[in-house]
Amino acid sequence: MTRRLLVISAGIILLAGCATTSQTQWTPTVDTYGNSQAQYLSRDTEECRSLAMRTSGSTSEQATQGAVSTGLLGAAGGAAIGGILGGSRRSLGRGAALGAVGGALAGGVSSASQTEAQFKRAFNNCMRQRGHNVLN
Amino acid sequence: MKQIGFITAILLLSMVAGTAGAGDEGGLSATLRQVVENNLAAHNREDMSGTMQSIHTKSPDYTNMKQALPNQFSTQDARTELVSFHYIGHDDEFAVARVAYKTVDQSEEPFVTNVLDTITVFHQEDGTWKYWSNHVLGVEMVQ
Numbered sequence: 001m002t003r004r005l006l007v008i009s010a011g012i013i014l015l016a017g018c019a020t021t022s023q024t025q026w027t028p029t030v031d032t033y034g035n036s037q038a039q040y041l042s043r044d045t046e047e048c049r050s051l052a053m054r055t056s057g058s059t060s061e062q063a064t065q066g067a068v069s070t071g072l073l074g075a076a077g078g079a080a081i082g083g084i085l086g087g088s089r090r091s092l093g094r095g096a097a098l099g100a101v102g103g104a105l106a107g108g109v110s111s112a113s114q115t116e117a118q119f120k121r122a123f124n125n126c127m128r129q130r131g132h133n134v135l136n
Numbered sequence: 137m138k139q140i141g142f143i144t145a146i147l148l149l150s151m152v153a154g155t156a157g158a159g160d161e162g163g164l165s166a167t168l169r170q171v172v173e174n175n176l177a178a179h180n181r182e183d184m185s186g187t188m189q190s191i192h193t194k195s196p197d198y199t200n201m202k203q204a205l206p207n208q209f210s211t212q213d214a215r216t217e218l219v220s221f222h223y224i225g226h227d228d229e230f231a232v233a234r235v236a237y238k239t240v241d242q243s244e245e246p247f248v249t250n251v252l253d254t255i256t257v258f259h260q261e262d263g264t265w266k267y268w269s270n271h272v273l274g275v276e277m278v279q
Binding site for chain 1: 211
């Protein structure tokens with residue numbers, strides 16, 4: 001029994017590890033042709049990656065607040081955040097703070113594939129909100 | 137006696153100066169709050185030009201805003217209301233306030249109603265206070 005638990009635990013850790021590795025490496029394909037936002041691609045990619053990792057519950061992301069940046073001001077900020085998080089609504093508890101999402105989902109609530117899909121969707125949404133032409 | 141009169145005069149002067157300062161702060165706080173409310177109203181009626189008018193043209197987020205707004209207006213039907221506004225302070229160039237917004241969306245697009253808590257920086261442009269930048273302190277997802 002103990003051995004089985006150990007195997008299952010190892011499997012979960014392995015899956016989480018794979019998801020985390022993928023999330024630190026995967027990047028949306030962006031067509032920069034004719035886009036005045038191209039100069040911000042690198043900055044936006046990293047900020048959106050960080051945001052997407054929070055929404056998808058990556059285990060590598062600590063539950064902290066304050067590092068989230070929408071790159072938008074006033075009402076546009078809330079509209080962007082709501083849209084970005086919209087893709088992962090089922091995974092978010094009521095009243096959950098964004099920074100706590102990573103920790104809440106790290107308990108294995110969602111499968112690695114679901115987490116991966118949420119991550120990519122949030123990542124793509126975030127990049128599009130910032131005016132990039134995301135192809136995938 | 138002369139000394140008491142002098143001290144009284146200094147005290148009175150500092151009181152007057154203090155009152156004037158507080159009045160200025162109150163005036164600035166109201167002005168900044170109005171900037172925020174104008175921004176929300178313009179965004180809610182999907183008024184691109186009105187929304188951008190509240191953003192400083194030299195703001196590091198100005199281009200982001202200009203790019204993102206058409207997309208937001210075409211895909212979302214977002215409504216944002218001011219949850220709280222707390223003026224923090226200012227120097228010669230910038231003013232700072234803690235501002236929280238609640239945004240809901242009435243379109244069919246997937247959307248999470250949220251309360252965005254920010255530290256917002258304002259900067260004057262041609263004598264008018266405008267949004268300069270903000271730092272998100274936290275996001276609360278509701279319902």
